[in-house]
Amino acid sequence: MTASRKQQSDIFDRGTVRIEPWGEGNLPLLKKLLGDPAMTEHLGGPESDEQLVKRQARYERLTQEGKGRMFKIVHEATGEAVGSVGYWDSTHHGEDIYEMGWSVLPAFQGRGIASTAVAQALAIAQSDGKYRSLHAFPSIDNPPSNALCRKLGFTLVEECEFEYPKGSFMRCNDWRLDLSVGS
Numbered sequence: 001m002t003a004s005r006k007q008q009s010d011i012f013d014r015g016t017v018r019i020e021p022w023g024e025g026n027l028p029l030l031k032k033l034l035g036d037p038a039m040t041e042h043l044g045g046p047e048s049d050e051q052l053v054k055r056q057a058r059y060e061r062l063t064q065e066g067k068g069r070m071f072k073i074v075h076e077a078t079g080e081a082v083g084s085v086g087y088w089d090s091t092h093h094g095e096d097i098y099e100m101g102w103s104v105l106p107a108f109q110g111r112g113i114a115s116t117a118v119a120q121a122l123a124i125a126q127s128d129g130k131y132r133s134l135h136a137f138p139s140i141d142n143p144p145s146n147a148l149c150r151k152l153g154f155t156l157v158e159e160c161e162f163e164y165p166k167g168s169f170m171r172c173n174d175w176r177l178d179l180s181v182g183s
């Protein structure tokens with residue numbers, strides 16, 4: 001293999017990830033993702049320790065309650081947990097939908113990790129066959145998240161006011177994916 005081919009394959013390996021169901025031991029990862037000011041710039045700011053413990057419990061219950069799925073993103077090469085992706089029951093304009101969210105730790109961003117992990121989670125949401133529509137509501141000021149939606153085949157519906165977290169409103173894009181297409 002030439003040096004440049006080797007470099008290309010190393011870059012590819014660094015971006016290779018798998019998703020695993022969110023588990024009991026994932027509170028430290030959740031703190032790094034949602035307890036951090038930089039990571040939550042477009043998510044209403046960091047959550048308190050108490051809020052994170054409650055969220056951890058919600059993530060653990062999600063699958064058994066049949067209300068969606070949360071996953072941790074695992075870096076194949078090192079086994080390190082590098083992010084989260086998941087979807088959960090929601091309602092939008094009177095329609096029952098899945099809503100989706102994602103986060104990748106700063107040291108691992110910009111390598112295609114979110115693109116790979118979100119595509120894996122979408123395949124599972126599609127195979128669930130529960131809802132026709134899956135939406136994501138990234139802030140209009142979040143270029144990577146909006147790029148991710150565009151790249152993965154979501155359709156931009158409209159710009160909207162979105163309440164997240166509860167009591168706090170931000171300007172978001174409403175992106176929709178039709179889960180019935182290709183199933």
Ligand SMILES: CC(C)(COP(=O)(O)OP(=O)(O)OC[C@H]1O[C@@H](n2cnc3c(N)ncnc32)[C@H](O)[C@@H]1OP(=O)(O)O)[C@@H](O)C(=O)NCCC(=O)NCCS
Pocket residue numbers: 038039040042043101102103104105108109110111112113114115116136137138139142143144145147148151
């Ligand atoms: C959004 C986030 C998960 C993206 O993770 P990532 O692993 O870096 O994403 P990827 O490397 O797969 O890149 C996704 C797309 O964003 C693009 N992108 C990355 N940074 C960008 C930037 N600053 N401006 C414009 N596009 C950007 C990439 O080019 C890529 O598109 P492409 O493949 O068509 O080139 C990550 O930035 C993050 O965790 N942010 C903080 C949490 C957050 O805001 N979550 C979203 C809530 S809706």
